[in-house]
Amino acid sequence: xxxxxxxxxxxxxxxxxxxxxxxxxxxxxxxxxxxxxxxxxxxxxxxxxxxxxxxxxxxxxxxxxxxxxxxxxxxxxxxxxxxxxxxxxxxxxxxxxxxxxxxxxxxxxxxxxxxxxxxxxxxxxxxxxxxxxxxxxxxxxxxxxxxxxxxxxxxxxxxxxxxxxxxxxxxxxxxxxxxxxxxxxxxxxxxxxxxxxxxxxxxxxxxxxxxxxxxxxxxxxxxxxxxxxxxxxxxxxxxxxxxxxxxxxxxxxxxxxxxxxxxxxxxxxxxxxxxxxxxxxxxxxxxxxxxxxxxxxxxxxxxxxxxxxxxxxxxxxxxxxxxxxxxxxxxxxxxxxxxxxxxxxxxxxxxxxxxxxxxxxxxxxxxxxxxxxxxxxxxxxxxxxxxxxxxxxxxxxxxxxxxxxxxxxxxxxxxxxxxxxxxxxxxxxxxxxxxxxxxxxxxxxxxxxxxxxxxxxxxxxxxxxxxxxxxxxxxxxxxxxxxxxxxxxxxxxxxxxxxxxxxxxxxxxxxxxxxxxxxxxxxxxxxxxxxxxxxxxxxxxxxxxxxxxxxxxxxxxxxxxxx
Amino acid sequence: xxxxxxxxxxxxxxxxxxxxxxxxxxxxxxxxxxxxxxxxxxxxxxxxxxxxxxxxxxxxxxxxxxxxxxxxxxxxxxxxxxxxxxxxxxxxxxxxxxxxxxxxxxxxxxxxxxxxxxxxxxxxxxxxxxxxxxxxxxxxxxxxxxxxxxxxxxxxxxxxxxxxxxxxxxxxxxxxxxxxxxxxxxxxxxxxxxxxxxxxxxxxxxxxxxxxxxxxxxxxxxxxxxxxxxxxxxxxxxxxxxxxxxxxxxxxxxxxxxxxxxxxxxxxxxxxxxxxxxxxxxxxxxxxxxxxxxxxxxxxxxxxxxxxxxxxxxxxxxxxxxxxxxxxxxxxxxxxxxxxxxxxxxxxxxxxxxxxxxxx
Numbered sequence: 001x002x003x004x005x006x007x008x009x010x011x012x013x014x015x016x017x018x019x020x021x022x023x024x025x026x027x028x029x030x031x032x033x034x035x036x037x038x039x040x041x042x043x044x045x046x047x048x049x050x051x052x053x054x055x056x057x058x059x060x061x062x063x064x065x066x067x068x069x070x071x072x073x074x075x076x077x078x079x080x081x082x083x084x085x086x087x088x089x090x091x092x093x094x095x096x097x098x099x100x101x102x103x104x105x106x107x108x109x110x111x112x113x114x115x116x117x118x119x120x121x122x123x124x125x126x127x128x129x130x131x132x133x134x135x136x137x138x139x140x141x142x143x144x145x146x147x148x149x150x151x152x153x154x155x156x157x158x159x160x161x162x163x164x165x166x167x168x169x170x171x172x173x174x175x176x177x178x179x180x181x182x183x184x185x186x187x188x189x190x191x192x193x194x195x196x197x198x199x200x201x202x203x204x205x206x207x208x209x210x211x212x213x214x215x216x217x218x219x220x221x222x223x224x225x226x227x228x229x230x231x232x233x234x235x236x237x238x239x240x241x242x243x244x245x246x247x248x249x250x251x252x253x254x255x256x257x258x259x260x261x262x263x264x265x266x267x268x269x270x271x272x273x274x275x276x277x278x279x280x281x282x283x284x285x286x287x288x289x290x291x292x293x294x295x296x297x298x299x300x301x302x303x304x305x306x307x308x309x310x311x312x313x314x315x316x317x318x319x320x321x322x323x324x325x326x327x328x329x330x331x332x333x334x335x336x337x338x339x340x341x342x343x344x345x346x347x348x349x350x351x352x353x354x355x356x357x358x359x360x361x362x363x364x365x366x367x368x369x370x371x372x373x374x375x376x377x378x379x380x381x382x383x384x385x386x387x388x389x390x391x392x393x394x395x396x397x398x399x400x401x402x403x404x405x406x407x408x409x410x411x412x413x414x415x416x417x418x419x420x421x422x423x424x425x426x427x428x429x430x431x432x433x434x435x436x437x438x439x440x441x442x443x444x445x446x447x448x449x450x451x452x453x454x455x456x457x458x459x460x461x462x463x464x465x466x467x468x469x470x471x472x473x474x475x476x477x478x479x480x481x482x483x484x485x486x487x488x489x490x491x492x493x494x495x496x497x498x499x500x501x502x503x504x505x506x507x508x509x510x511x512x513x514x515x516x517x518x519x520x521x522x523x524x525x526x527x528x529x530x531x532x533x534x535x536x537x538x539x540x541x542x543x544x545x546x547x548x549x550x551x552x553x554x555x556x557x558x559x560x561x562x563x
Numbered sequence: 564x565x566x567x568x569x570x571x572x573x574x575x576x577x578x579x580x581x582x583x584x585x586x587x588x589x590x591x592x593x594x595x596x597x598x599x600x601x602x603x604x605x606x607x608x609x610x611x612x613x614x615x616x617x618x619x620x621x622x623x624x625x626x627x628x629x630x631x632x633x634x635x636x637x638x639x640x641x642x643x644x645x646x647x648x649x650x651x652x653x654x655x656x657x658x659x660x661x662x663x664x665x666x667x668x669x670x671x672x673x674x675x676x677x678x679x680x681x682x683x684x685x686x687x688x689x690x691x692x693x694x695x696x697x698x699x700x701x702x703x704x705x706x707x708x709x710x711x712x713x714x715x716x717x718x719x720x721x722x723x724x725x726x727x728x729x730x731x732x733x734x735x736x737x738x739x740x741x742x743x744x745x746x747x748x749x750x751x752x753x754x755x756x757x758x759x760x761x762x763x764x765x766x767x768x769x770x771x772x773x774x775x776x777x778x779x780x781x782x783x784x785x786x787x788x789x790x791x792x793x794x795x796x797x798x799x800x801x802x803x804x805x806x807x808x809x810x811x812x813x814x815x816x817x818x819x820x821x822x823x824x825x826x827x828x829x830x831x832x833x834x835x836x837x838x839x840x841x842x843x844x845x846x847x848x849x850x851x852x853x854x855x856x857x858x859x860x861x862x863x864x865x866x867x868x869x870x871x872x873x874x875x876x877x878x879x880x881x882x883x884x885x886x887x888x889x890x891x892x893x894x895x896x897x898x899x900x901x902x903x904x905x906x907x908x909x910x911x912x913x914x915x916x917x918x919x920x921x922x923x
Binding site: 033036046047048049050051052053055056306308323328330476477478479480481482483484485487488489490491492495500501502512515516518519521522523524525530 | 610611612613614615616618626627629632634647650651654655658659661662692693694695696698718719728734735736737738739740741742743744745748749750751758759
């Protein structure tokens, strides 16, 4: 395609910047200066602004051939599984590291061009589908995984065979939008991306908000290290996501939807695109959804590598082609979302739950949980555990049972030293706190949170200070730079965990790390900065001896004086 | 402002005060005499919420909130100087000290250049804690004669980027990278001269750390004497921008925009901001000159000079006709002078060949 053909293809579409940049990136193998100048003119974005925005994203290559250079996952699990050896072996091909790319159940992923390879050594790398969730252990208590393992379920025919789109058909034909909202509200469904906001309340707020066109945005920017549940849902049940989005649109009066998909899932983009094509051909998407007269169009927007874009307001800025800093709230996206208009932003898992609730009823969903908690949660389990994978557990399920009964426990001769919560954002749980139930109140009582449901296991062979260092390095790498406490704090904590800077007296070291963490937690502008210090907090709580050894092991540091 | 006692109120440090609907907590508190620290705030710009120094405690809120982005709500109880927020402010200031090359910068660097230094001293933040790598990379390679780009002292408040976009509309600079590696840049990391920069100096004057500096003023840093500020109006065009002239003794050492100037509200252009050297330049015309028989210019009185000019104009008109004269009024002249000029050309010469340089 010529420059002008690319611009003409996307210019009149909503949220055109990312697709235009990806088109140039794919065509040229990198984003050249000429391409950036052309996009600046074509989309009327100031050149300096566009340049700055492009540099924000990890995966836009700026040198010729950059797109084809291997990018090796150096997430917490992959670091334990040979990522650094692979990186070294692929160095002649220009390999670079990338943050966790969501394949912790089948490490180590390497992205080359538009292809994901996986393997535990450079010689082993093969292109293969990401794993299906392991067989159900308590099939009657599953929601989003209820039908996902059926062969051919990702196709429209397979999805319909398994009862798909029946809930939506009844909703658009027999229920009013208000009744759909009411049903979701009663089910107790809450945001499964981490924030846990009641979905019904969100939908009602958008339904009642003034301003059109409204939008449904599916947050598929699954950037949290140790989380790979949305990938499984989209790869093996794309129509459930589509059905949930259409239902959300019907309930709120939105006629357009966007799936904001993280860069690191190139295969998933094809699967979603094919599912959308099938749904359009079948009249499920388009001017009259299932002949109901309700119109709904769906667009995929692919991110370019930025953890912060999983924060909903950064995501919206990214879609709008702006610098992806988080916005100040209020106002919230329900009234001032995409293009400042009412917008539902829901996680993949949340939306994929909707068809099941519509088909089987709010009471059914609410009843899936344990001890008074509603529904289920998909846990992405990985690390030093016999059977890693995505497990859908009833809310309130004991962590111990998940780890030992369902996932087989640690490797032979090993014991579980610690697990992370909320991917990395919840910090560590260890010791007696491993006997927690998987629900927010229980986990928050232990100064952590369940969040998006990523749990990484570290056995007694692991150096927890090094694990904490890698975690903080991730947060520092992903800090957007908008607010001072997070921008400087993540850097200073990383340096201290690396033994590169900081006091060599234990008391002073702990003081500094605690003071930085306290101010980050209380004053950061978004969840990244408030969550990152949970890493150091929990490290010092559970592993004070390891911290003490770390601080006293190194002598005076090169940066102990002002550099 | 509500003065009749019926308007909405908040409780500010224990005292019930009125606020204007839509006002932020920071605005209301400042209006009521509170001195809340901030480094990313510029009243002319959209609230940004970056520095977090303005956090206040709000009753019922789990964590302190940034007062610059929080809107007042009736009955809100706000504490602006509680021990809790003061601790965070001190930690934040210590963090800032740790990321910069230096805290103390010359007062001639820019209008806002002492803001960080003052807060560092207020919070006694020169403790040397939180040491580590420093952020930002200065650009001494940029050859422009006006703006010093000393990003070693940048704290990433983005006031420069925002004033360039929101006030000036130039969008010449932006934020490269992210996190601790953010860097203020123009496209492709080039020099300001090749960018959309118009050298208006807005970015310099709002920079609170001296990371951007006024090179013209800094050139006079060694001139002895106390700096005096004199409020006046920029002489360059008819807009009437208010400026403060900085002098030491009889030397003009710099120009700063007046934030309260009714016509410019802190804005200036490259000429008003940086082009003041002519005032004390040895080549500056200080009296009329007329060319003598010898072909050289000689000092003359006004009457003689004006007579010579009139004589020349009349000669041209007689020899080549009335349309041989073309008047261009200076953009520096106000409306009244421009009107007089066109009257002079139309009425005096009888031609419509009159224009104004601002049209170019």
